[in-house]
Structures are given as structure tokens and as C-alpha cells.
Amino acid sequence: MSVIHIEGLAKSFGDNLVFQNINVDIEKGDCISVIGPSGCGKSTFLRCINMLEPPSAGRVFIDGQEITAKGAPLDQIRRRMGMVYQTFNLFSHKTVLENVMMAPMHLQGLSKSDAFELAMTCLTQVGMAERADYMPSQLSGGQKQRAAIARCIAMKPEIVLFDEPTSALDPTMVDEVLAVIRRLVNRGMTCIIVTHEMNFARTISSRVIYMDERGIYEMGPPSQIFDAPRRERTKAFINRLKTFQQTITERDFDIYGLNSAVVEFCRRQFASEKQIYRVQLVLEELLINILLPQMRQEPIAIDLTVEYSMKDSTLSVFAAANQDFSLEPQGEDSLPFDMLQAVCTDIVREENGVRLFL
Amino acid sequence: MALIDYLKRSIYMNLIYEDRYELILSGLWVTLLLTLVSFVLGTLLGMLFCAGKGSRNRWIRGVCNTITALMVKLPPLVLLMIFAYLILADTSFSAEVISIITFTLKCAAHLSEMFRSAVDSVAVGEIEAARTLGYSKWQAFFKVVFPQARHQVMPLYKTQFVLTMQDTSVVSLLAVQDMTRAVTVITSRTMDPIISLVITSVVYLLLGFIANRMLSLADQNRHLKREEVA
Numbered sequence: 001m002s003v004i005h006i007e008g009l010a011k012s013f014g015d016n017l018v019f020q021n022i023n024v025d026i027e028k029g030d031c032i033s034v035i036g037p038s039g040c041g042k043s044t045f046l047r048c049i050n051m052l053e054p055p056s057a058g059r060v061f062i063d064g065q066e067i068t069a070k071g072a073p074l075d076q077i078r079r080r081m082g083m084v085y086q087t088f089n090l091f092s093h094k095t096v097l098e099n100v101m102m103a104p105m106h107l108q109g110l111s112k113s114d115a116f117e118l119a120m121t122c123l124t125q126v127g128m129a130e131r132a133d134y135m136p137s138q139l140s141g142g143q144k145q146r147a148a149i150a151r152c153i154a155m156k157p158e159i160v161l162f163d164e165p166t167s168a169l170d171p172t173m174v175d176e177v178l179a180v181i182r183r184l185v186n187r188g189m190t191c192i193i194v195t196h197e198m199n200f201a202r203t204i205s206s207r208v209i210y211m212d213e214r215g216i217y218e219m220g221p222p223s224q225i226f227d228a229p230r231r232e233r234t235k236a237f238i239n240r241l242k243t244f245q246q247t248i249t250e251r252d253f254d255i256y257g258l259n260s261a262v263v264e265f266c267r268r269q270f271a272s273e274k275q276i277y278r279v280q281l282v283l284e285e286l287l288i289n290i291l292l293p294q295m296r297q298e299p300i301a302i303d304l305t306v307e308y309s310m311k312d313s314t315l316s317v318f319a320a321a322n323q324d325f326s327l328e329p330q331g332e333d334s335l336p337f338d339m340l341q342a343v344c345t346d347i348v349r350e351e352n353g354v355r356l357f358l
Numbered sequence: 359m360a361l362i363d364y365l366k367r368s369i370y371m372n373l374i375y376e377d378r379y380e381l382i383l384s385g386l387w388v389t390l391l392l393t394l395v396s397f398v399l400g401t402l403l404g405m406l407f408c409a410g411k412g413s414r415n416r417w418i419r420g421v422c423n424t425i426t427a428l429m430v431k432l433p434p435l436v437l438l439m440i441f442a443y444l445i446l447a448d449t450s451f452s453a454e455v456i457s458i459i460t461f462t463l464k465c466a467a468h469l470s471e472m473f474r475s476a477v478d479s480v481a482v483g484e485i486e487a488a489r490t491l492g493y494s495k496w497q498a499f500f501k502v503v504f505p506q507a508r509h510q511v512m513p514l515y516k517t518q519f520v521l522t523m524q525d526t527s528v529v530s531l532l533a534v535q536d537m538t539r540a541v542t543v544i545t546s547r548t549m550d551p552i553i554s555l556v557i558t559s560v561v562y563l564l565l566g567f568i569a570n571r572m573l574s575l576a577d578q579n580r581h582l583k584r585e586e587v588a
Contacts, residue, residue, distance in 0.1 A: 050490055079492035089483035093506045095581050103491040106501060116587040132584045148487075155491060 001064055003028050003159060003190050004049065009058035011041070011048055018044050019215045022058065026192070028158075031185045033201035033222075034194045036211035037237065042194040043086075045211065046161050049192070050081050062159070079107060082152035086164040088144040090136040096123065096147045097132040100154045107155070122150040126180045142173030146180055153184070160184065162193040171267050198238075198310050199270070202226045210234045242269050244306040249299060251292060259283060262306055266315065269308040275315050278343050278358050279306065282317055286356070289336035294325040303353075320353030327354060365553075372553045378544050382554065385540030386561060388454075392526040392536065393565075395458050397519055400465025407470030408477065422470070429467030434525040437464060442532055453532035465522045472518070476511035477503060505579070512577045519573065520566045537561065 002025040010020035018041040026032055034042045047053040049060055051067055051074055060068045067077050091099050100119035104110040110118065123129045126146040136144055145165055152160060165181065166174045178200050185191055185204055195201050201208060201222065208225040210218045210233075218225060218234045229235045244265040246258060259280050266276045283304075291302060305318040327349065329337050340347065346357040373379040410422035429437070441460045442453070451459075480503045488498035530539035541558045545551040 052486055052490065075489075075492045075494050078490055081490070083487070083490040085483060085487065087483050089481065089487035091484055091487070091502055092481070093509065093579065097584060098582050101582070102501065103493070106497065107492050112582075112587060120584075133581070151487075151491070 002026055003030075003063060004192075005061040005064075006049070007059050009045075009048060009055050009060065011044055011053060011055050017214055019211065020057075022216055024209070024216070024219070026190065028190055029188045030207065031189075031191045031193065031205045032207050032209060033205040034192065034209045034211060035196070035198070035201055035225075035237075036209075036217070040211045041214070042211055043163050046083075046163050046192060046194050049161060050078055050083060052083075079155055080158045082155060082157035082160040084145070084148055084152055084160065084162045084165050086167050088136075088141075088148045088168075090144055090148055090151070092136050094136075095132070096128060096134050096136070096139070096150075099136070099147060100151045103151070103155050118154055119150070122154045123147070125153070125183070126150045127176075140173060141169045142176045145169065145173075145177045149177075149180055149184075153189075159190045159192070162191060162195070164194050164196065166195070166197060171270065174270075197270075198226070199313065210237065212237070238310060240310055242308040242310065246304050248287065248302040248304060251300065255284060255288060258304075265306060266308065269310075271308060271313070271315055275358055279315055279317065282340065282343055282356055282358065285336040285339050286317070286319060286354075289333075290327070290340075291319065291321055291325055294330070295321060295323045297323055315358045317356045317358070318350075318353060319356075320350075322352070324352070368548075368550055368553050371548045371550065372544055373557075378547075381535070381540040381543060382537065382557065382561075385535055385537035388529075388534060388536040389523065389526055389538075390565070392454070392457055392461065392529065392534075393519075393523040396461035396465050396526070397522050399458070399462040400469055400522065403462060403466035404469030404473055407466055408473035411470065411474055412477070425463070426467040426470055429464045430471070434461070434464060435528045435531065438528055438531060453529070453534045457526065457529045457532065457534060461522055461525050464525060465518065468518055468521070469515070472511050472514045473507070476507035479510055480506045509577060509579065512573065516570045516573050519569045523562065523565060523569075 004024070004026040006022055006024045006026075009022040011018045012020075022045065024032075034045065036042055044053055048055040049067075051060075055068060058068070059066055062077050062081060065077060066072060067074065090096075091102070094102065097116075097119055100122055101112075101115040104118055105112065105115045120129055120132065123132055126149050128143060128146050128150055131139065131143060131147070136147070139147065149165075162181065166177050169177060174197070178197065181191070181193070182200075182204055193201070193205070203222075205222050207219060208222050209216055210225055210229075212233045218229060218231050220230075224230070225234060226238055229238050242265075244262060246261070248258075262279060262283060263276055266279060271279075287302065287304075292300070295302075299322075301322040303318075303320045307316050307318065308314075309316075327337065327340075327347065340356065344356045344358060348355045348357075371378075373382070407422045407426060410418045411426075413419050413422075432440075438457065438460050442456050446456050446459070484502055484506075485498050488502045489495075493501065526536060527538040529536050530542060533539075535543075537558055541551070541554045544554045548554075
């Protein structure tokens with residue numbers, strides 16, 4: 001019997017249909033990632049599963065018990081199903097330790113010392129034992145989220161629902177939270193994760209749900225969804241490129257400003273540090289040492305595009321100039337050209353432009 | 359010398375002659391009684407109004423909002439007259455009871471506004487988090503919302519105590535012998551207001567300080583520390 005059985009689930013707010021006809025079975029130990037464009041109802045779907053939002057139609061069974069039924073023991077069923085929020089939602093008037101101890105004491109009748117033991121075990125699991133006496137306001141985003149996960153697992157749930165657990169975090173804190181989630185999943189916790197972290201979804205999930213067009217658009221193992229999506233919109237979503245564009249029209253443009261804008265763009269896509277280093281190198285050599293010296297007429301214009309592919313996590317740089325240029329060394333100084341050759345995996349000449357793959 | 363003689367005489371005339379200090383003491387007692395009873399009942403009724411304003415039934419909401427608007431916007435003296443000469447005129451309630459009813463309602467109206475905004479200030483996400491852990495609606499209210507709202511409302515709540523105490527000073531209108539009335543009576547006999555006014559002011563001040571101190575004690579939040587449990 002599946003742990004979660006969903007049939008014909010639909011939700012609309014007034015006339016606005018969010019999704020309909022969702023049918024899924026989730027087995028024990030499954031880790032399901034839910035991905036899709038923003039506003040497609042991923043979070044609402046998750047909130048319908050534990051009745052934070054009552055669905056408009058359809059039924060949800062947890063361990064064979066219908067949670068959507070009228071008069072179902074909601075509070076009892078929810079104790080078996082934890083939820084982790086984008087905004088952490090720690091109880092702000094309680095310390096980390098109290099946050100974790102509260103529910104087991106109030107709801108499961110644990111004594112103070114038992115609850116303490118349990119809380120410290122959970123906090124150790126998420127690496128937050130050191131900070132047990134801190135108030136939530138004294139923690140960083142990543143620490144808050146780990147404390148929230150500890151609070152959730154202290155109830156020993158069978159299922160954990162993650163609602164974009166890393167979306168509100170600085171890029172530097174995403175990894176610590178993902179590592180904690182990964183550990184939970186590896187221990188066999190049944191999880192549903194709504195996420196924008198494609199690499200994480202790919203490595204961790206047993207199945208991926210792509211939501212679009214008011215429902216589940218495509219569902220399958222990560223290898224299918226990420227490497228060989230079958231349907232149109234999934235393909236477009238998975239292969240979509242993230243781009244950074246800028247046009248350079250001055251000879252003495254701000255190369256450092258440009259560089260830091262590109263770095264920020266790359267960080268947001270979670271490009272590796274190596275890629276970020278290389279892209280800066282390439283931009284500087286290409287623009288300052290190769291293109292600008294060769295462009296003798298005024299006005300000048302260079303259209304620069306940096307692209308990040310979500311599919312294979314690769315970066316490429318495309319530059320188009322309004323004048324002819326060559327990628328062969330013109331004089332004695334061949335260093336910039338050698339540098340490009342060494343750093344790029346491929347260099348393709350296009351009409352009045354060049355595409356460099358990193 | 360003249361000053362000391364004056365003070366001696368003044369204290370004698372204002373406090374001791376005809377046992378006038380008893381007038382001030384019994385006035386203090388009446389003021390305390392009116393304030394405490396109105397404030398305690400007002401707190402309870404304020405909670406009720408606060409709940410009513412959050413009700414899904416729009417009739418309940420409407421009634422609570424109307425009462426609040428009237429009680430908040432009318433001055434205490436006018437309210438007292440309305441209750442004494444109109445609404446409760448034909449009843450056999452004593453002047454003290456009518457005063458208590460008036461000030462309880464006025465206090466409740468002010469407090470319900472404060473309570474409402476304090477409750478609303480608690481993040482919805484925290485309530486949801488409690489619900490998903492398995493807390494019932496009531497448990498979530500008492501364990502998560504109430505402690506935070508209580509802390510939030512405390513500074514205003516203390517002020518309201520003092521305000522209610524000040525409101526009660528208009529009861530002399532109904533010939534209730536409170537502290538303010540005692541001063542009026544004594545002064546009209548002695549034609550020398552200084553001593554009794556100073557004493558009364560000091561007593562009002564002290565009452566305010568003591569009440570604030572006690573309410574602060576009620577708001578102290580003790581956290582469980584790791585070493586204590588371990």
C-alpha cells in the first residue's frame with residue numbers, strides 16, 4: 001500500500017483553477033521532486049496534501065486514511081507528516097531547543113528530560129546542537145532552516161513535505177540545508193520536495209514531477225525528465241537557457257562592473273567557482289585584448305551574451321561585434337589567443353560573432 | 359518659621375481635624391476597587407470582543423465593532439452620564455455598580471483593539487507550522503499566538519491600567535466617594551487645597567508605578583537552557 005495516495009486532486013481559488021486531476025501514488029522511501037515554472041501550483045499542491053489548503057476536489061490518503069474526508073482526525077494525521085517551509089516559520093518567542101522540544105512535549109506527552117534528549121539528538125543530526133540556546137532571530141537563514149528541519153523530525157514523521165526549503169536562502173547557505181535534506185532522504189525518509197534546485201532534484205529524487213498546464217505535465221525518473229523529457233513544455237523548461245546580456249558601446253567601458261555583474265549572474269545559476277573564474281578570464285581577454293584593439297572604426301558596439309544551460313550546467317559566452325575581427329594572432333602578442341584556446345572547450349566562429357564554450 | 363507653622367496648621371486642618379484622613383483613605387479604597395474590578399472585568403470582556411471581531415459571523419463582528427467605536431470615542435464623563443441617566447436610570451443598581459459597568463465597557467473596548475492588533479502581529483506562518491506539527495487550533499493559539507501577543511501588548515496594557523484609573527476619577531458626578539471626591543470635599547471645607555492635592559497626586563502616581571511593576575513581572579519569559587535540563 002502506498003504511503004500517500006492522491007486521486008483526482010483539484011484546487012481553484014474562486015474562478016482561478018490552479019490544477020486539476022492529479023493522481024499520484026507515493027511509496028515508502030520515495031523522494032519526489034516537484035519542479036515547474038513559478039506560479040504553476042507546486043506549493044499549493046503540497047499544501048493540499050496536508051490540508052493547509054482544502055482541495056476543491058479529489059481525495060488524499062495517508063497510509064490508507066483519508067485526510068480530505070469530512071471529520072478526519074486532521075491533527076492526528078498531521079503528526080505523521082512534517083512540513084518544512086520556505087520562510088522557516090520557527091516560533092520566534094522560543095529558543096531553538098524549545099522550538100524542537102515543544103511539539104513532542106505538548107502532543108506526545110514526553111517528559112521534559114525525554115524531550116530534551118530527543119531534541120538534542122535531532123539538533124545534532126542537523127548540526128545545530130551548538131546553537132540550542134539561541135533565539136531564532138540570532139541565526140542565519142541556513143541555520144534557521146536546519147533548526148526547522150530538526151523541529152520537524154523530532155515528531156518522527158513518516159513523511160516530510162519540503163516547500164522550497166532553500167529559496168529564501170543566500171547562495172552560500174543553500175548547500176548546508178541541501179546536505180541535511182540529502183541525509184534524511186538517504187536514511188529512507190519519504191519526502192516530497194518542491195524545489196528550483198535542478199541538480200539537487202536530479203541527484204536525490206526517485207521520481208520527478210513536472211507541473212505545468214494546470215496539472216502534472218510529465219512524471220518520471222530523473223533520467224527521463226532531465227535527460228530525455230518526452231513532452232514539449234518539459235523540454236523547454238529543462239533546456240531553457242538563462243542569459244545575461246549587455247551591449248558595450250564605449251572603448252573605456254567598466255570592465256570590473258561588467259565582471260561583477262556576470263559573476264553575480266553565474267552565482268545565481270549556481271555555476272561552479274571554476275566556471276566563474278574562467279568566464280571572468282575569457283571576458284577580459286576577449287573584450288580588452290582581442291576585440292577592442294581590432295575595432296578601429298567608430299562607433300563601436302559589442303553585443304555580449306553569457307548563457308547558462310540548466311540541462312548540463314554549462315556556461316557559454318557569445319560576442320557579436322559591428323566590425324570585422326579575427327581570432328588569429330595579428331602581431332607578436334599571441335598570449336590572449338592562447339589563453340582562450342586553453343580555457344574554452346570549444347570556440348565556434350559565427351557571422352560577425354564568436355561563441356565560446358567553457 | 360511661618361512656613362512650618364502654616365504646614366502644621368494645614369496638615370491638621372486637612373487631615374486630622376474631624377478625622378478627614380479617613381475620607382482620603384476610604385476614597386483610596388473606592389478608587390482602587392473601581393479600577394481593579396473594571397480592569398480585570400475589562401480584560402476578560404476585551405478578550406471576548408477581540409475574539410468577536412475575528413469572528414466569521416458578520417453580525418457578531420458588527421456588534422463588537424459598534425460597541426468598541428462608541429466606547430472608545432465618547433469621553434468617560436459623557437459615558438457615565440449616559441449609563442446613569444439613560445440606560446440604567448430605571449434600575450436599582452448603586453452608583454458604584456453603574457460606574458464599574460461603564461468603566462469595564464470602556465476599558466474592554468480599548469483593550470480589544472490592542473489585543474486584536476497584537477494577535478494579528480503574530481506571523482501566520484508560525485501558526486501554520488504549529489498546525490502541521492499536529493497542534494489543534496486552540497493549542498496553536500495558546501502555545502504560539504498567545505505568548506507572543508501577550509508580550510507584544512504589554513506596554514499598551516500597562517498604560518490602559520493607568521488610563522482606567524484616571525477615568526474613575528469622574529465618579530464624583532454620581533456622588534461616589536472616591537479619592538478625587540475626597541479632595542474636593544476637604545478643600546471646600548478648608549479652602550486650602552495644597553496638602554490634600556499633593557497627597558492625592560502622590561497616591562495616584564504610586565498606584566500607577568506599583569501596577570506597572572507588577573504587570574512587568576507577569577511578562578517575564580523564562581527560557582529553558584541546555585545546562586538546566588541536562
